[in-house]
Amino acid sequence: MKRFCIAAGAALASVIAAVVPAAAWQPTKSVEFVVTSGPGGGTDNFARIVQSIIAKHKLIEQPVVVLNKGGGSGAEGYIYGKGAKGDAHKVVFGTNNAYLLPYVAKLGYKLSDLTPVSALALDEFLIWVKGDAPFNDAKAYVEAAKAKPGSFKMAGSQSKDTDQTLTAMIQEATGAKWIYVPFQGGGAAATQLAGGHVDSNTNNPNENIGQWKAGQVKPLCVFSPVRLAKSDPIHDGKGWGDIPTCKEAGLPLEAFQMPRTVWLPAEVPADAVAYYADVMEKVSKTPEWAEFIARTAQTARFMKGKELTEFVAKDEAANAKVFKNEGWVVN
Structure with missing residues (x-):
């Protein structure tokens, strides 16, 4: 009887484990915001306003620290992200240079070394x-x-x-x-x-x-x-x-915009990507973010998942065409 009870208890436990999902990913230690520019640059300002909004609204329970690694036009930060493969406590802030830099310089990383999380805004030119x-x-x-x-x-x-x-x-x-x-x-x-x-x-x-x-x-x-x-x-x-749009002004070039992007290293858990995408989306809906966008005259546009992937593919193709025409491609 005792053996039966133990077996039944074990079976019940296994059923409960199968029915109740594992807890969603949460950071368990300090989170590093890795900035691919020097202090005071556009990407630095981007990361720091996000950090301050997260702190104010308590969107991440663990401390968030900003680390500037802007050498090599930002390549230093992306290489740092590559070296943290699988570590979802390293969040890299950048622009479209994440996927464009490897075209024009021989670097120690490629786009597949990063995992896209989100974009929060478009910088205008x-x-x-x-x-x-x-x-x-x-x-x-x-x-x-x-x-x-x-x-x-x-x-x-x-x-x-x-x-x-x-x-x-x-x-x-x-x-x-x-x-x-x-x-x-x-x-x-x-x-x-x-x-x-x-x-x-x-x-x-x-x-x-x-x-x-x-x-x-x-x-x-x-x-x-x-x-x-x-x-x-x-x-x-x-x-x-x-200010008129350039198309209004008679130029045959409608748009050129730079996304403010967020990345994780490769091989991080899918629910960690979802966790940070959710945090960034909450940031994008705060009045503090709206004030930052207005003050810097950027265009607010939150993207994640398929929308972000499609934007990156289109932007990469348009820029790569210029790189090839200008003879800048090194790989």
């Missing part, structure tokens, strides 16, 4: 010229560049990165030719344009807002399917929503 430049719309500036090929200078952040890629796309679409001048970051590109050392740049809104407020630079158009959200006036009575 604009054509900016000096505040006193004679051009008041993008088409006029492009026509001037076409009339004098190679005499106008376009500043950007880094070589073979988003700004130079966009410049190549503009050239391909319009037939105009610029001398591309790379700088260490968008801040330097903004300073050089304000000082008149270059003729234009393709900075994000947040990178040029200070110079626009001072009237040192002016935006001609934004590479977005729709205009930016309305805002308070920045300069001369105009705000972000008053």
